[in-house]
Amino acid sequence: MQIDHERRNQIDWLIQVAYTAWRLFVKNELQNHAAATAFYSLLSAAPLVLLIVYAAQALAWLAEKSNIASILLAAFFSQFHLDQLMTMGFIPSGAGAAVGSASLVTLVLSSRGLVNAVQSAFRVIFPVDSKRKMIVSWTLPLIIIPAILLLVVFAVLAQGALTFLAQSELLGSANALVLQLSNSLLVLVSVWGLVFAAYWRLPMQNPQARLAMLFALFSTLTLALLSTGFGLFFSVEKYRAVYGALGGVVFVLIGAYFACLAFYFWAQCLYALTKVDVAALERLFLGEDQAGSNRLEGWVFGRASRLLDSYGRAYAPGEQLIQEGDDSECAYYLHSGRVGLYKKIGGQDKKLGVLEAGELFGEMAYLLKEKRTASVVAESEVTALVLPPAMLEELMRYSAPLSRRIIGVLCQRLQRMNQQN
Numbered sequence: 176m177q178i179d180h181e182r183r184n185q186i187d188w189l190i191q192v193a194y195t196a197w198r199l200f201v202k203n204e205l206q207n208h209a210a211a212t213a214f215y216s217l218l219s220a221a222p223l224v225l226l227i228v229y230a231a232q233a234l235a236w237l238a239e240k241s242n243i244a245s246i247l248l249a250a251f252f253s254q255f256h257l258d259q260l261m262t263m264g265f266i267p268s269g270a271g272a273a274v275g276s277a278s279l280v281t282l283v284l285s286s287r288g289l290v291n292a293v294q295s296a297f298r299v300i301f302p303v304d305s306k307r308k309m310i311v312s313w314t315l316p317l318i319i320i321p322a323i324l325l326l327v328v329f330a331v332l333a334q335g336a337l338t339f340l341a342q343s344e345l346l347g348s349a350n351a352l353v354l355q356l357s358n359s360l361l362v363l364v365s366v367w368g369l370v371f372a373a374y375w376r377l378p379m380q381n382p383q384a385r386l387a388m389l390f391a392l393f394s395t396l397t398l399a400l401l402s403t404g405f406g407l408f409f410s411v412e413k414y415r416a417v418y419g420a421l422g423g424v425v426f427v428l429i430g431a432y433f434a435c436l437a438f439y440f441w442a443q444c445l446y447a448l449t450k451v452d453v454a455a456l457e458r459l460f461l462g463e464d465q466a467g468s469n470r471l472e473g474w475v476f477g478r479a480s481r482l483l484d485s486y487g488r489a490y491a492p493g494e495q496l497i498q499e500g501d502d503s504e505c506a507y508y509l510h511s512g513r514v515g516l517y518k519k520i521g522g523q524d525k526k527l528g529v530l531e532a533g534e535l536f537g538e539m540a541y542l543l544k545e546k547r548t549a550s551v552v553a554e555s556e557v558t559a560l561v562l563p564p565a566m567l568e569e570l571m572r573y574s575a576p577l578s579r580r581i582i583g584v585l586c587q588r589l590q591r592m593n594q595q596n
Contacts, residue, residue, distance in 0.1 A: 180480070183478075183480070184480060184481040184484060187478055187480075187481050188451065188481060190475055191451045191454065191455055191475055191476060192444065192447050192448055192451045193444075194471075194472070194475045195447040195450060195451050195454045196440070196443045196444040196446075196447035198454075199300075199443050199446070199447060200439070200440055200443045203299045203300060203443070205296060205299070205300070205436070205439045205440070205443065206436065208292065208295065208296035208299065208435075208439060209296075209432055209435035209436045209438075209439055210432055210435075211292045211295075212289065212292045212293055212296065212431075212435045212439075213428055213431035213432040213434075213435050214428070215288040215289035215292050216289055216431045216435070217424065217427060217428050217431060218288065218289075293373065293377065294377060296439055296442075297373075297377045297378055297442065298379075300378075300439065300442050300443050300446050301378035301379065301380060301382075301442075301446050303378075303379040303380055363395055366395050366398060366399075367391055367392060367395040370391040370394045370395055370398075370438065371387055371388055371391035373391075373438075373442075374387040374390060374391050374394075374441075374445055375387035375388075375391075382445055382446075382449070386445060386448065387445065390441050390442070390444060390445040390448075391441075393441050393444075394437060394438055394441035394442075397437040397441065398434055398437055398438070401430075401433055401434060401437060402430075402434075405430050405433070409429075409430075450569075450573060452482070452485065452566070453566070453569050453570055453573045453574075454476070454573070455476050455479075455481070455482055456482065456508075456560075456562070456566070456570060457570060457573065457574040457576075457577055458472065458476035459476065459479055459482065459508070459560075460508060460535060460570075460577055460580070461574075461576055461577060461580070462533070479510065482560060483510065483558065483560070486560040486561055486562060486566075487510065487558055487559070487560055487561075488558070488559055488560075488561050489556070489557070489558050490512075490553040490556075490557040490558075490559065491553065491556065491557075492553055492554060492555055492556065492557075493552065493553065494552070494553045494557075495550060495551070495552050495553075496514060496537075496551040496552070496553060496557070496559060497537055497547050497549070497550055497551040498547060498550050499517070499518060499519060499547050499548065499549055499550040500546050500547060501546060501547045502540075502546050503540065503547070504540050504541040504563075504564045505537060505541075505561050505562060505563055505564065506535065506536070506537045506538040506541060506561075506562045506564075506567045507535070507536050507537040507551070507559045507560065507561060507562070508534075508535050508559060508560040508562065509530055509531070509532050509533065509534045509535075509536070509557065509559050510532060510558045510559060510560055511532050511556075511557065511558045512532060512553060512554075512555045512556050512557030512558060512559075513529060513530070513531055513532070513553075513554045513555045513557070514529070514530050514536075514551050514552060514553050514554060514557060515528070515529050515530075515551070515552050515554050516528045516529070516530065516549050516550070516551060517549060517550045517551075517552060518548070518549045518550070524550070527549060529554070530551075535580075535581065535584070536551065537551070538567060538581060539585065541564045541567055541568075542581075542585070
């Protein structure tokens with residue numbers, strides 16, 4: 176029975192993570208950020224492809240004298256699909272080196288726009304109050320883009336060698352298959368490394384490296400599936416038939432848009448993983464009064480057993496939850512039962528009132544940084560969620576409605592105190 180309970184809590188946790196990620200994804204309008212990133216990716220890709228063409232032209236000149244250059248030239252055409260890019264209109268026929276400087280300027284400007292678009296999306300996905308320094312913001316694109324170019328060059332060189340060896344009849348079919356798999360694995364590892372670097376270092380508050388690695392893997396596998404599915408179900412010829420010469424550009428832009436959607440969705444999942452308890456507590460505290468709540472959200476966060484296992488504590492009748500004068504700062508949510516509020520007046524405990532299930536109390540000590548002003552004693556069997564100060568701070572940052580409710584409760588308490596005086 177214990178195993179079933181734990182398994183149910185794990186299922187609830189996974190469902191809540193997925194729902195929180197999707198809700199934040201829609202709330203943050205990451206579709207628009209994905210569209211902007213795809214646009215700048217396209218602008219960056221065009222001059223980058225031209226630079227690759229110039230490199231291919233240089234290799235073609237060297238290929239007349241070197242077998243290694245011939246292998247690299249074949250790798251360039253194979254890995255970058257230069258024939259298809261020329262057909263799609265990305266590479267003009269007879270492109271000359273005269274436009275090389277224009278390509279470099281366009282690459283620098285569009286790359287800065289691309290990095291800024293990604294940073295803007297990450298500021299929304301991983302919200303913090305601080306901002307990057309202006310020097311870092313301006314120099315980051317100059318560091319990231321050359322690093323990516325070096326990685327691409329390394330991948331092409333490695334894949335060129337693997338492709339040449341795989342096609343060699345001396346290795347045999349089995350070894351050739353192993354090299355082909357190694358070639359595909361190299362591509363996945365390279366993409367995974369780029370995604371991991373983005374997930375781990377672009378947020379102002381860096382997540383755990385282990386979690387960033389895991390979600391970078393999910394993102395990479397999703398991108399691989401999208402690439403395979405896009406090639407199976409979409410055809411550039413159809414887009415060229417509809418859009419004419421711009422069909423190839425539209426085809427690539429749509430593919431980049433879906434890739435950016437997947438990239439940002441898994442980044443949002445990475446953030447939601449750290450906020451799922453906060454989202455579940457918000458729903459528990461606000462209940463049906465929460466703005467925008469629906470039946471689906473009620474079903475996702477309907478069970479409180481996982482929260483009770485993490486933060487719950489049982490109290491017997493007469494047991495003290497909070498002692499007057501104590502300097503603890505934990506807040507309490509009364510999940511079930513009833514408690515009484517007591518204050519020493521003239522050496523005797525005077526009962527100030529009663530709190531029923533669904534009440535949040537004890538937060539004033541943290542907010543005002545003062546000692547406890549009253550004692551709280553269980554009058555029945557009580558189950559309460561004990562929230563450390565860090566969790567209460569996260570709740571108030573995450574949920575504006577909950578912050579307003581806490582402020583409203585504090586105002587009511589102050590009003591009652593003024594009336595008593």
